[in-house]
Amino acid sequence: MGIVAKPELTKNVPYHHGNLRRALVEAAVELAREGGPSAIVLREVARRVGVSPNAAYRHFSGLPELLDTVAWAGLAALARSMEAELAARSPQPDAQSEAMNRLRAVGRGYVRFALSEPGLFATAFSYGSEPEEPEACVGDSGLSPDGLLNEALDGLIAAGLMPAEEKMAAGTTAWAGVHGLSTLLLGPLADVPPAEREPIIDETLFLIGRGLVTRS
Amino acid sequence: MGIVAKPELTKNVPYHHGNLRRALVEAAVELAREGGPSAIVLREVARRVGVSPNAAYRHFSGLPELLDTVAWAGLAALARSMEAELAARSPQPDAQSEAMNRLRAVGRGYVRFALSEPGLFATAFSYGSEPEEPEACVGDSGLSPDGLLNEALDGLIAAGLMPAEEKMAAGTTAWAGVHGLSTLLLGPLADVPPAEREPIIDETLFLIGRGLVTRS
DNA sequence: TGTACATCAGTGAACGCGCGTTCACTGATGTAC
């Protein structure tokens, strides 16, 4: 029983939960936000929803399936963070600046998500299986984090900044860069002062981006 | 009791263990190699050494201290892997090629260690406190992974490939790149065929390195 | 060299804990007639 009684539980006391599956996932996401994948504990999820521990087995085969569902939700949230940076940036006059600007925006969205939601970020990459419906890990644009990066790389190619045959290597490098930076800032570099974080992110995105484009 | 009786336990049956602390750390490292940090379980460590579970408390304040010790050993092993790549590469005629070659060698040593010892790699970055004696996480050269990277960056500067004031940003970018690539190859990219891994590593190291050096 | 004794590295048993999962069940829901 939480500190605030849930209206539908006090008023109606419905025997059948409205949408228990959704409620379980939401509680599990909250646990992931608080403590990462290992904090997703089936009994605690049930406790928070106000249901007996075994009720979850009506909706999931077991803990691993619930964990995967949360991971996919984490990837979707990551995609939305990347989309938010794309929307927030100011468009550039020429095509080349525009393409680089978009690439850096998705990268910044990636790292910022990791820093603002470390538990969910860690959980997003702890999935054990791919989702059956790919739309489970997709942002508002319908693209996954992967798809958003690819779109940005296509922009680089279209602007003549990168040969098409380097796309795959560039994708791996960009992903590795932002993922590694996120991990470092949450781990070994966790005690750099918050004020220094943004410049570090910008510098790193600059150096990574510089490596991807063909020198003129 | 293992499948092979330990000689010193069957022959001499010494009451006091020769060097229990060292034996505990070795067993814990082995567990980390097999399953990462969460596989380091105090009771299992004691079981493998052939000692009662509480005996470990004569040498460690508790599980966290043992875990940190294994993490530092992992960092030392990482440093040695980087040193091995430095030693294995073929020296280059001119100073600039030599500097880039050394930088890529330490990067390759980093990623190869992660791929060959994933459990120990994960454990190396799960420490909760810094070692009191810094030589706990140092390779044969006396340098830590961090120190080896810095040495390589100094080489880049000395060769005139990079302005000194970019050193810090370059270090973060290089570290992020190899760390991220390691993480991806062990996670989301875990099912790229082993034959394709080396080319991917080389391409990524190439693109990261290209971003660090000043364009001419 | 021999003996008394403090030190300390181990033992054995037990503690409380919380977990994921299973069992047999109960009571609400909604459909067929």
Add this chain to the structure above:
DNA sequence: TGTACATCAGTGAACGCGCGTTCACTGATGTAC
């Protein structure tokens, strides 16, 4: 519209497990004299 009944989403209790840690102890070691 009313009733019988199958369905199914939940309950409550229990399971076995292994964990980290603590307790009072014991027996070997090594030093002082």
